[in-house]
Amino acid sequence: MSVRAKKHLGQHFLKDENIAKKIADTLSLKGYDTVLEIGPGMGVLTKYLLQKNIKTFVVEIDTESVEYLKTHYLNLSNNIISEDFLKLNLSSYFNDEPIAIIGNFPYNISSQIVFKTLENKHKIPEFAGMFQKEVAERICEKPGSKTYGILSVLTQVFYDTEYLFTVPPSVFNPPPKVDSGVLRLTRKEPFTLNVDEKLFFNVVKTAFNQRRKTLRNSLKTFNLSDKLREDAIFAKRPEQLSVQAFIELTQKIASDVV
Numbered sequence: 001m002s003v004r005a006k007k008h009l010g011q012h013f014l015k016d017e018n019i020a021k022k023i024a025d026t027l028s029l030k031g032y033d034t035v036l037e038i039g040p041g042m043g044v045l046t047k048y049l050l051q052k053n054i055k056t057f058v059v060e061i062d063t064e065s066v067e068y069l070k071t072h073y074l075n076l077s078n079n080i081i082s083e084d085f086l087k088l089n090l091s092s093y094f095n096d097e098p099i100a101i102i103g104n105f106p107y108n109i110s111s112q113i114v115f116k117t118l119e120n121k122h123k124i125p126e127f128a129g130m131f132q133k134e135v136a137e138r139i140c141e142k143p144g145s146k147t148y149g150i151l152s153v154l155t156q157v158f159y160d161t162e163y164l165f166t167v168p169p170s171v172f173n174p175p176p177k178v179d180s181g182v183l184r185l186t187r188k189e190p191f192t193l194n195v196d197e198k199l200f201f202n203v204v205k206t207a208f209n210q211r212r213k214t215l216r217n218s219l220k221t222f223n224l225s226d227k228l229r230e231d232a233i234f235a236k237r238p239e240q241l242s243v244q245a246f247i248e249l250t251q252k253i254a255s256d257v258v
Helices: 017-024 063-072 074-079 090-094 107-119 133-140 150-156 197-209 243-254
Strands: 034-038 055-059 099-104 126-132 159-167 180-187
Touching (some): 017 099, 017 126, 034 090, 055 074, 063 074, 107 126, 107 133, 107 150, 126 133, 133 159, 133 180, 150 159, 150 197, 150 243
Parallel strands (some): 034 055, 034 099
Antiparallel strands (some): 126 180
């Protein structure tokens, strides 16, 4: 019995054992005792997680995959969450305990998985897994690049990002049309901002939504005072700003009195 890959779920099953083990080995196993794998499919990565001294849970929306896992991984059967990760309330399953996230992520929801992780950063000290190469690179990108954007800044403000290795299409069934990339995120300590988080997210998203414009033009909706608008930072474009510069920009906006 094997599971048929479903296009609407963005499934590309990893079939290379060496790469599966290599992804499992990206976990440091520091600061947590539990790992949650997203979208295990037929368990090629799960197998190597179960060999580690750590509690392994999986979350899988595909009922066919769930049945396969229950049949082939008996020691996992009580730890299979048959739900959509994007709708999952992590606290209802894991209370206050920290967890690591890992997976060969479906391309069509990979960015949403990162945003969900950021919402739950207080619970997730480490995150590792496989994305479309272009998305993995974007998450890890540094300022000054055309691919540096919202995902880069919002991830890097809370996590140290590492692009680890590239994976070719041939190791999947069915093979995707692009290369994949494996990355690791390690939460920064402390992971709280000394500025309003909601405002920070709003500033970053608004700035990059019109990335070709200078901040003076793209941030007009914030009704800034003329004095603040003359600050040199507003002559820059968003990709020129480091994560720290975005924090400082948000602090200036927060304290601005029109």
